[in-house]
Amino acid sequence: MSANRKTLIILIAVAMAMLGLGFASDYLYDQFCKITGYGGTTRVAEENLSEVIDRKVTVKFDSNVASGLPWSFEPQDRELDVRLGASGLAYYTVENKSALPVTGIANFNVTPIKAAPYFIKTDCFCFEEQTLEPGQEMPLPVLFFIDPQLDEDERLDDVKEITLSYTFFVSDAAARKDGAATASRDSGN
């Protein structure tokens, strides 16, 4: 094999590796965010084994419904005071206001972004799709705690409030298409 042919093969392999990395970025980003909590991604734990300490934060609850989803979605309590390490339980209420069964799934984020790695959920409705019959109303729980290690991080000394925000989207692809068509008609696109 000539030197040129060898070099050609190596370089093609490098190009394909970069192409593969590009496609793999979706998965890699997901994993990176989940592990480091960067970008406001919260962490997940099986159970809360932490010690409760004296520092308190106020957890606020925000809710959004993406266009195309005919649901109402509100938190039951706007805020909850919790001590670091103590388990908190919050409920959202969701109602399907349309005449058809709809499946939704929720996306979530936490601000300030630097607090996100310390916000740990043990049970959340956002881990699964939720299907609601027409007119059905359902309470959705979030069980969480805030890692007491937050207290040791100097950068978070100014954190008094943490906001947990959810957005519900249509989960079913066909329904999303109908919903998007409705939405774009509504928003005059």
Added chain:
Amino acid sequence: MVAIPETGGYGADHDDGKPGFFARWFYSTNHKDIGTLYLIFGIISGLIGGYLSFMMRLELMEPGFQYFANGHDFNVFASMHGLIMIFFMVMPAVIGGFGNWFVPIMIGAPDMAFPRMNNLSFWLLPVALICLLISFFVPGTAAGDGFGGGWVMYPPLSTSGSPGPAFDFIIIGLLAAGFSSIFGAINFITTILNMRAPGMTLHKMPLFAWSVLVTAFLLLLALPVLAASLFMLFTDRIDGGTGFFDPAMGGDPQMFQHLFWFFGHPEVYIMILPAFGIISHIVSTFSRKPIFGYLGMAYAMVAIGVVGFVVWAHHMYTVGMDVNLKAYFLAATLIIAVPTGVKIFSWLATMWGGSIRYTIPMQWALAFIFLFVIGGVTGVMLANAGVDAYLHDTYYVVAHFHYVLSMGAVFGIFAGFYYWFGKMSGIQYNKWLAAAHFWLFFIGVNVIFFPQHFLGYNGMQRRVADYPEAFELWNKVSSYGAIITLIGTGFFFLMLLEAFTIGRKTRRVGDNYWGDGATTLEWTLSSPPPFHQFNTLPRIEDTDEH
């Protein structure tokens, strides 16, 4: 420095083996002809891209809408101006044009490693350009034809926000152009690593060849990431397709920004590094001195290339990044200024104590150094995340990158063009027409872009067809600059016309029309060189020059 064999100069004449017209220009396997094709293509694309920006400047001369029906059409012109100038003018000119012409000659090779793939790389470009031109005339959004989401193509504007086929044509065109460059990069790397003449070690290789080598590695590593992200946009756009960048499907539009700029930042170094190489040759030739600090120059380019891969998020300071992450990207971006500074000072040190000749190429090169530094220092300003919070997406950014591109890369292209025009065509340019081109273009681009710094730091945002009246003065001045630049460009075409009509009869040139300052291998060949050169490889002697 080069041992010339006794048996006549290089490219001893026999039947030079030129194919007939169609085979020669459509089935070419000759690096010089392919280089010529790229240069012609770059000129044509430059006219298209320039027309788009000229229309934008006309519109922006006064507040209100005068020439464009709506903001969408203006945004289409802005987006396409960027894509066409980057992918179809600068890159083809410096890499495809000068790279193909001179890298094989400078390293003493008879042609590129893969001559047929070279031809494929070229011919992919007209196909790609046609795809982009078609996009102008097919629906983009309900507001009109064409894609107006910026050359950066961020979703969701480029996915659900541009439902028409216009953007799909752009995706296909850019994929074609991207593959063209990937194949070209493979060709250049293989040629430079494997086909240097005996005695031409990497550390004796001319700096333009070094610049193309580093550029080729950047292309190889960055372009596939663009290809992946374009492909992901494409599948996201399909009904019932993927949702890589759609939060409703668990995706993230910000991921596109990361992927795009991971490509996008090396891309700007891809555009400037070959120009750096050209400037090194010209400054050395017209100072009649070897470049100061050859190894420093070569490895500064390597350093710029390597560090250029880890600074991409300085284009994304305002997306909501953690402050410590911004601090990292800020520091890394500032670091790139160091090897760049090494290059600037080395060019100055080359001139110091040299015997300067103010030829036309030298004027372009001197202007390059001055104007690129201005663009570079505004880049240092923008690197600061806090300052950038204010300046992001304002005309300050537009001013910055046009200084380093329209005055960096483009001045490098014109410098190379005038330096090598005689070598490529056998005809020397008319000095008066060339001087008129230089001065009008120099004044013109500065009048366009310097006032844009003022617009930017006073808060005028970019990518807008209209603006508050307070910004009228500098917009008007900037637009007058466009008219001056247009006239200057006209002199470039007059120069070409004169050269190929009158000049070809009266101003023929020999092998080395620049004198003893020109020491690289292309100056040992005839002007133009024979169809095939180095049937006998030149032997490079050991000297202490590098």
